Amino acid sequence: MPESIIKILRFEGKADGWFDPPREIFDVPREQVFSAARITVVGEFQSTVHEVSIFITAGPDNIFVNSINTVVTDKKPSVKGDTTLSHLVPGVLYNVNITAKGFATGERTLITVELLELDSTVANVTRDILLETESQARQNNATVNALTFGISEASFAHFMVPPKSFPEVEIGRVPFLKVRLSMETLNYPWYPILYIDVSAEELVMAGYLQLAFYRSTDQAPFSQPVAVVLAQVLVRCRPAMVTTTEDSLELQFRHADLLNPPSILIHDPSAETGVLGGGYPSIADFEAQVNGYVTQMITKDGPLGFALPAYLESRALPDYWDHVLNMRLEFLKFKYETVQVHGRPVSYLFIIFSMNSLGLPPACHCDEPSVMDTASEMGDNLAPTVFEALQHQAKQGRPLSKIWSKVTSGRTDYTAILGAAQVAAFGMSQKTFREAAKPYAFFGHDQSSSTSKNGAVYASVRFWYSVSLKKAEITDQGIRAVIDIAGEGSAKAAVRDKCGHDVLRASERLRITLRNNSIKWRPSIEFTSKNPREITIAAIADAHDVGKPEVELDFVGGPPPPLDQTIDWVLTQIAEGTKGSLGKMASDQLTIRLVRSLEDNGAIRLQFVENDFFKDEALVLLGRLWSRGWE
Secondary structure: OOOOEEEEEEEEEEEEEEEOOOOEEEOOOOOEEEEEEEEEEEEOOOOOEEEEEEEEEEOOOOEEEEEEEEEEEOOOOEEEEEEEEEEEOOOOOEEEEEEEEEEEEEEEEEEEEEEEEOOEOHHHHHHHHHHHHHHHHHHOOOOOOEEEEEEEHHHHHHHOOOOOOOOEEEEOOOOOEEEEEEEEOOOOOOOOEEEEEOOOOEEEEEEEEEEEEEEOOOOOOOOOOOEEEEEEEEEEEEEEEEEOOOEEEEEEEEEEEEOOOOEEEEOOOOOOOOHHHHOOOOHHHHHHHHHHHHHHHHHOOOOOOOHHHHHHHOOOOOOHHHHEOOEEEEEEEEEEEEEEEOOEEEEEEEEEEEEEEOOOOOOOOOOOOEEEOOHHHHOOOOOOOHHHHHHHHHHOOOOOOHHHHHHHOOOOOHHHHHHHHOEEEEEEEHHHHHHHHHHHOEEEEEEEEEEEEOOOEEEEEEEEEEEEEEEEEEOOOOEEEEEEEEEEEEEEEEEEOOOOOEEEEEEEEEEEEEEEEEEEEEEEEEEEOOOOOEEEEEEEEEOOOOOOOEEEEOOOOOOOOOHHHOHHHHHHHHHHHHHHHHHHHHHHHOOEEEEEEEOOOOOEEEEEEEEEEEOOOEEEEEEEEEEOOOO
């Protein structure tokens, strides 16, 4: 989508080393997703960089919405975002406070802040993948209902959380030592760097292999190792859809490269309690053996060759496709694409499926109190992540360690726009959505009511109707469905005497029709507050604006008495009853629950961002995908 500026704010005044101008207030005409800010600092005197902090709050109570802390070069516009995205809604006044430093005493200063909506081409790329997949299938005389999940390299990097347990292997020439294996880093950045190589169709990860040597008899949870080995490696892997009882996404090892010679730190060299107790004749022999151990790990050969494949396969990854409702998904392929996010290239992996409805009746869904992903949820108060540590590092003017230059050279620094870079896509073609809507095509309802007039004339009406879904289509503004209603009923009226006996009565049959009535679907992500949380991806039906049904009665020349005295009431009951019940029933019965899952998979989180609709082509639901495993 093209860049859209929510608001341009200007802060001007004199600085005294520190610049703290009065706050600015703004509102929005429609709901918008705040993603980043373009900050331009123009000082009166020449200065290199300025530390800038922006705080956005809502209403008179200053409810926190978002914040940005960054370093900006003087007179050079810089786009910076936060780790989260925020929904801004109309009818709320937002406060923007800004502080900055790095100015001279009395220096005239102008800081321009352009608040930016989410600027990402991921929805367009997703649409193109869906259309291309179905087009290729038609050329091969095959039928495919395309559905895809798109995950960015920024999300994959966040899934590389520290392992909760480490494999241990008995090592050495005699039973004395064990080695504990892990993949991590001990300095900036604090996580294995990961990016997607689109041209090679691989995920590339860099980090430290750590081999910690302990005495085999030492069972203390926080015991000190007798030696620690660090080896900086570059690991290339590819995704695979592995089928066991379900289809699981895994990262599978391809090969690894040693970037620098291993660093060996020996804490206890003795034969009694240290490394030489493992049967090594000398420290030099131990170091030679260590180099062999590292070679085994990067070549996937020998007793320690399992370490890197095991690390990759143990990463918790999204599995929403295992929790689709009333649908069967057939995995087709992976596709690698580059998406532009605030002008920066970010690589994505798309997992493509073909979907077929199982044709079963929609499952009963008992709603529990749920909370929609709103501005407050978008602004979850998360503990600082490793990415925020990187941002803090940049803020302090410290570049990434030079040892990583051969890994990060030419790669996008998406940490500056992390929230936007972690936006994932869930896309369905129009053809696929129609397939998903099939089981929801028919439902019905019946109701009755009665009344009396002047205590003498009694009337009742009973009617029932069935609803059929005629078509579903994607428009520029959403998903539109056309429904028809057909029903029947009867109306009765009677005059009763004081004893309650009918002295005059009449009844008539009636028919109800409502043609080409429109309802809308709104894709969304909901969750419950229980632990673990339950997440639902659904197309929520809005049928509260249904039209007025037509009512046809069998009589000719007007209703017979005493029905003629209550016919207006009968028609009102049918019109209002049909409209009211249809609005509620359709909203319940036509809400299509696509995915329902517990959020218990490695602390992975998916938060609703927004929807994109492409007329007669596809819908794309966007959500921020990240892991809380760093907390």
